[in-house]
Amino acid sequence: EGLTAEEAAKRLELYGRNELPEHVDPKWLIFLRQFWAPMPIMIWIAVIIEAGIQNFIDMGILLLIQFANGSISFYETTKAGDAVAALKSSLKPSATCKRDGKWQVIDGTLLVPGDTVLLGSGSAIPADCRVNHSEIDVDQAALTGESLPVTFYKGDSCKMGSTVVRGEVEATVEFTGAETFFGKTASLLQEHHEYSHLQKILMKIMMVLVGLSLTLCIINFAYLLAEGVDVQEALSFTIVILVASIPLAIEIVTTTTLAIGSKNLAKHGAIVAKLSAIEDLAGMSILCSDKTGTLTLNQMMLQDDTPIYCDGETQESVLVLAAMAAKWKEPPRDALDRLTLGSVNMSLLESYEQTDYLPFDPQTKRTEGTVRNKETGVEFKTSKGAPHIILALLPQSSSNIRDQVEKDVARLGECGIRSLAVARTISGTDTWEMAGLLTFLDPPRLDTKQTIEDARHHGVQVKMITGDHLLIARNTALQLDMGNKIFTAERLPMLDTETKTKPKNLSADYGDLCLVADGFAQVFPEHKYLIVECLREMGYTVGMTGDGVNDAPALKRADIGIAVAGATDAARAAADIVLTEEGLGTIIHGIILAREIFQRMSNFITYRISATLQLLLFFFIAIFAFHPKFFHMPVLMLMLITLLNDGTLITIAYDYAEASSTPNRWNLPVLFVASSVLAAVSCLSSLLLLHFLLDSWNPDGLLQSLGMAGVQYGQITTSIYLKVSVSDFLTLFSARTGQLFFWQVKPAPILMAGGLVALSISSLLSIFWPDSEPDGILSQGLQGQIGLFAFVWIYCVIFWFIQDFLKVA
Numbered sequence: 001e002g003l004t005a006e007e008a009a010k011r012l013e014l015y016g017r018n019e020l021p022e023h024v025d026p027k028w029l030i031f032l033r034q035f036w037a038p039m040p041i042m043i044w045i046a047v048i049i050e051a052g053i054q055n056f057i058d059m060g061i062l063l064l065i066q067f068a069n070g071s072i073s074f075y076e077t078t079k080a081g082d083a084v085a086a087l088k089s090s091l092k093p094s095a096t097c098k099r100d101g102k103w104q105v106i107d108g109t110l111l112v113p114g115d116t117v118l119l120g121s122g123s124a125i126p127a128d129c130r131v132n133h134s135e136i137d138v139d140q141a142a143l144t145g146e147s148l149p150v151t152f153y154k155g156d157s158c159k160m161g162s163t164v165v166r167g168e169v170e171a172t173v174e175f176t177g178a179e180t181f182f183g184k185t186a187s188l189l190q191e192h193h194e195y196s197h198l199q200k201i202l203m204k205i206m207m208v209l210v211g212l213s214l215t216l217c218i219i220n221f222a223y224l225l226a227e228g229v230d231v232q233e234a235l236s237f238t239i240v241i242l243v244a245s246i247p248l249a250i251e252i253v254t255t256t257t258l259a260i261g262s263k264n265l266a267k268h269g270a271i272v273a274k275l276s277a278i279e280d281l282a283g284m285s286i287l288c289s290d291k292t293g294t295l296t297l298n299q300m301m302l303q304d305d306t307p308i309y310c311d312g313e314t315q316e317s318v319l320v321l322a323a324m325a326a327k328w329k330e331p332p333r334d335a336l337d338r339l340t341l342g343s344v345n346m347s348l349l350e351s352y353e354q355t356d357y358l359p360f361d362p363q364t365k366r367t368e369g370t371v372r373n374k375e376t377g378v379e380f381k382t383s384k385g386a387p388h389i390i391l392a393l394l395p396q397s398s399s400n401i402r403d404q405v406e407k408d409v410a411r412l413g414e415c416g417i418r419s420l421a422v423a424r425t426i427s428g429t430d431t432w433e434m435a436g437l438l439t440f441l442d443p444p445r446l447d448t449k450q451t452i453e454d455a456r457h458h459g460v461q462v463k464m465i466t467g468d469h470l471l472i473a474r475n476t477a478l479q480l481d482m483g484n485k486i487f488t489a490e491r492l493p494m495l496d497t498e499t500k501t502k503p504k505n506l507s508a509d510y511g512d513l514c515l516v517a518d519g520f521a522q523v524f525p526e527h528k529y530l531i532v533e534c535l536r537e538m539g540y541t542v543g544m545t546g547d548g549v550n551d552a553p554a555l556k557r558a559d560i561g562i563a564v565a566g567a568t569d570a571a572r573a574a575a576d577i578v579l580t581e582e583g584l585g586t587i588i589h590g591i592i593l594a595r596e597i598f599q600r601m602s603n604f605i606t607y608r609i610s611a612t613l614q615l616l617l618f619f620f621i622a623i624f625a626f627h628p629k630f631f632h633m634p635v636l637m638l639m640l641i642t643l644l645n646d647g648t649l650i651t652i653a654y655d656y657a658e659a660s661s662t663p664n665r666w667n668l669p670v671l672f673v674a675s676s677v678l679a680a681v682s683c684l685s686s687l688l689l690l691h692f693l694l695d696s697w698n699p700d701g702l703l704q705s706l707g708m709a710g711v712q713y714g715q716i717t718t719s720i721y722l723k724v725s726v727s728d729f730l731t732l733f734s735a736r737t738g739q740l741f742f743w744q745v746k747p748a749p750i751l752m753a754g755g756l757v758a759l760s761i762s763s764l765l766s767i768f769w770p771d772s773e774p775d776g777i778l779s780q781g782l783q784g785q786i787g788l789f790a791f792v793w794i795y796c797v798i799f800w801f802i803q804d805f806l807k808v809a
Helices: 004-015 027-033 039-053 054-090 181-189 198-227 231-244 251-265 276-281 291-295 316-322 335-343 387-391 394-413 448-457 471-479 506-516 524-539 549-557 569-575 585-625 633-652 670-694 712-736 749-768 786-808
Strands: 094-099 100-109 116-119 127-129 135-139 148-155 164-166 167-175 270-272 284-291 350-360 364-374 378-383 417-424 432-441 461-465 487-488 519-521 544-545 561-562 577-579
Touching: 027 100, 039 054, 039 198, 039 231, 054 251, 054 487, 054 633, 094 577, 116 127, 116 148, 116 276, 135 167, 135 712, 148 544, 198 231, 198 251, 198 585, 198 670, 231 585, 251 270, 251 448, 251 585, 251 633, 270 585, 276 561, 276 585, 284 291, 291 461, 291 471, 316 417, 335 417, 335 432, 364 487, 378 387, 378 432, 378 487, 378 585, 378 749, 387 394, 387 417, 387 432, 394 432, 448 461, 448 549, 448 585, 461 471, 461 524, 471 487, 471 519, 506 524, 506 585, 524 549, 549 561, 549 569, 577 585, 585 633, 585 670, 585 712, 633 712, 670 712, 712 749, 712 786, 749 786
Parallel strands: 284 461, 284 544, 461 519, 487 519, 544 561, 561 577
Antiparallel strands: 094 100, 094 116, 116 167, 127 167, 135 148, 135 164, 270 577, 350 364, 364 378, 378 417, 417 432
């Protein structure tokens, strides 16, 4: 009768819902995290100082930038996660359960131990269940990686996550949720709360800039106090250096670049659940892949090799005999019927009728059909089944045939090819004769071999990790040209049985094995997990592709977990990237896209470090070099430089970029050297210009010798604002071309347009800036000094060429 609704409710309260525990951070917490990192903390410090000296306008500007930065980062971070959540919610599990004596379809998460469920062909097994009667064939590929279905009889326990492919039985739920077979490995799916490679790089860059900034700020503040400047004025000078050191848009631009990249990947059939996975994909050097359903189709297909043992028989005639041992006019009952009936020419069966049929039975382990030729009236029997079962039907006199069949089965088995024996009776007798062997294999996907070749071409080594038999794994590796170093799990360690922790010296003891192997066979989920972890410990960026529950722990642990199309819910939940189209070609396209995105981010970060160092060192040196004027700029002008230049630099996400032929790795020393060269030229040119402007009233000075009039101090402030704005943006065009000259790589039209907009606005602001004293600093527009405006522009372009030449040199 099943459980009553009342009893089921009690057990639901006792055992909990039938789902794996999944930790999801609330969105308010994700939002708050955007304001707790080195860069936001620097802005908070600046806000507090501005409030302390009662400069509320600048404080408001900084707060506006802080919340704009955090909001954009929050939006881009949660958007991709919501897309995957929507994909998961479209696959709501259900179960046919007997409650209060009636069969009803209920939410699968509401099942409890003791429930009676109906397991029918095509249905997913909703929990760990024990079969009550008869038998069913179950596809466990998602759990174990096995290609063929397994038969479960009365009393056997079938596991959640597998699928019924033949038969229908009632079963009793034994375990639900975390207590199921897969639930017990949930410890392998726990969040490790590790920073991504990109987060670590940005963190290091932030810490270097923050450390340098704080050091210079302290030196600057102490020097000003020693010179007799009052505390409030010294703080106003110091805050300029502090704000100048904050790379305000670095996270916005990198996040937006990744988000735009994720949209491009989505167009090609890949949903990105974690944006940082794109950067990891660019650096991926090893790709571990499940076999069944990932490298292969997870569909048994007939092979050309068909050993024949009767004169006149062909593969086609053997297929006809095999179909006669099935209900060929009805839907296939199991995987073997599906294989046979899907391959046979049905028109060849039209002249026959089936007079009797013996279905598959656990005792006989074969099927048998009695057929009659409607034209001749001749009647005979056919049978199909495992070779050793069919051989038992042959008479003792067929020893030669028996020996040949056994040799052929052994030969095929060495290649991992499975065999289905087909026999028939001689007309008018009950004597059986062997017709032939039908051979079948789960073939690779059509694009798999090319995908592996493309991966190697891009510097990514592909390793196969499967739960299937060693011989089958070796055959698949042979077809895909993946190498012959395929080992079994016997060589691999296991997790600690009690603590579920990895071995202490994992990479030291097993690193060489994991690195040299082309693949592993007959592995359990924790083996896949440990292989990935071992390679990660050795410093490799590791990707993992899979589709089954048995792949989920490794997908979670890998730097880039990729769930293929049709993957189980558990695999999708554990993955960083979810493919929505068949085949692995999307992964190669993703690698190319990711490396282009990496190049854009690298170009931008080089520019951003350069621009920050230029501003930081310029204002620091200016205080010492131009005593007693202590030149500094209003915070408002600094914010305008950042908002205009960095704001329009979001267009760099659409810039032209060339993917590298090898995995990308961050090289911070080289990055800082390149940035320092660019910054040094910009800083030096800014200091020289400031000197020329302050010296403009000197009859022997450069400006006077060029016939230009002396410059008022307010216009000096605006001129330096224009110079920093222009040279900052021109520096980007040097940074984006790497070791080439800026004119050798054409910028994307949208980046060019963004640059023109930013430079035009900065130019107009410098000309029409009203006479004012923001932060107590005199500022005047250059509308009466158009010659000075042109001089600053020409000066910037000349030093841009010098900067680019030194970069290449």
